Amino acid sequence: MNMENINIDRRKFIGSASLISIGLLLSQKSVVAQESPVNIIKKAAATAKIEITKLRGNLSVLEGSGGNILVSTGKDGKLMVDGGIGVSKPNMSAALAKLGNAPLKFLINTHWHFDHVDGNLWLHEKGAAIVAHENTLKNMSRTIRVDDWNFTFPPSPKGALPGKTFADKESMTFNGEDIQMRHYAPAHTNSDISVYFPKADVLHVADTWWNGHYPFIDYNTGGNIKGMIAATNHNIGHSSDKTIIIPGHGPIGNRNQLIAYRDMLVHIYDAVKKLKQQGMTVEEVIKAKPTSTFDAKWGTFIIDPTFFTRLVFKGA
Numbered sequence: 001m002n003m004e005n006i007n008i009d010r011r012k013f014i015g016s017a018s019l020i021s022i023g024l025l026l027s028q029k030s031v032v033a034q035e036s037p038v039n040i041i042k043k044a045a046a047t048a049k050i051e052i053t054k055l056r057g058n059l060s061v062l063e064g065s066g067g068n069i070l071v072s073t074g075k076d077g078k079l080m081v082d083g084g085i086g087v088s089k090p091n092m093s094a095a096l097a098k099l100g101n102a103p104l105k106f107l108i109n110t111h112w113h114f115d116h117v118d119g120n121l122w123l124h125e126k127g128a129a130i131v132a133h134e135n136t137l138k139n140m141s142r143t144i145r146v147d148d149w150n151f152t153f154p155p156s157p158k159g160a161l162p163g164k165t166f167a168d169k170e171s172m173t174f175n176g177e178d179i180q181m182r183h184y185a186p187a188h189t190n191s192d193i194s195v196y197f198p199k200a201d202v203l204h205v206a207d208t209w210w211n212g213h214y215p216f217i218d219y220n221t222g223g224n225i226k227g228m229i230a231a232t233n234h235n236i237g238h239s240s241d242k243t244i245i246i247p248g249h250g251p252i253g254n255r256n257q258l259i260a261y262r263d264m265l266v267h268i269y270d271a272v273k274k275l276k277q278q279g280m281t282v283e284e285v286i287k288a289k290p291t292s293t294f295d296a297k298w299g300t301f302i303i304d305p306t307f308f309t310r311l312v313f314k315g316a
């Protein structure tokens with residue numbers, strides 16, 4: 001293991017010590033004998049500090065347990081977009097209490113991944129009706145192997161499953177907002193949705209965007225690089241320079257940052273595709289370093305340049 005290669009940045013996600021472990025784990029060719037990053041992330045979440053950032057209107061972001069969580073608080077109660085990791089319950093409860101005593105009414109899941117839905121069970125018990133894309137329900141209801149996480153997810157308990165699902169789009173009025181949910185064609189998974197609050201002009205784009213980092217793409221449940229690019233183009237087309245855009249991971253962002261991300265994805269996709277079409281194997285493409293001009297900015301988090309090249313190659 002080479003510590004020098006893993007220059008983990010210190011932005012909050014799940015605690016830097018665990019990030020280093022995950023980075024090391026994923027940078028190795030064989031992860032079979034290692035503990036899954038899923039277990040490492042869950043362990044770290046037990047003590048993770050939850051940071052609160054107030055946005056416009058009655059919206060706040062909670063960061064620290066799994067993916068970025070958006071919370072609406074007001075006369076109708078609380079609504080969360082994603083629920084973090086289950087073991088964060090004590091710190092998450094305290095963070096929610098800091099946002100006022102309005103009761104929790106709804107939880108929207110942006111996709112099926114554990115770092116976004118693992119808190120479903122306790123949040124449902126606390127009173128949240130769970131809304132998600134139909135593929136989130138399907139994926140949570142069955143056993144799924146995610147090879148790149150070296151983890152087999154068992155079916156979720158009944159109380160954790162979304163009670164209301166939709167196929168294409170859905171809307172609901174809550175705390176004075178006409179909240180818009182829309183399914184992406186397969187991108188990061190087959191279950192990703194965006195959640196838009198028009199009055200506050202705040203858009204949560206799920207894990208189609210990792211702000212400042214190469215993203216994970218889950219080919220085991222239908223994700224692919226072309227879908228990631230298409231989803232990002234859609235997000236750019238449905239936002240303005242005033243829109244606050246919440247990525248699945250990384251800091252709260254804006255449209256210019258999203259455009260830089262799209263340009264990075266397109267550049268690397270084109271480069272990898274060209275090399276693949278020349279007949280190169282994935283190992284040869286990795287050696288050709290098609291990501292090199294982007295690595296300093298994007299390649300220092302969980303998904304390192306080698307891992308990202310593999311993910312792009314699969315779909316190029």
Ligand SMILES: [Zn+2]
Binds near residue numbers: 111188
């Ligand atoms: Zn995800």
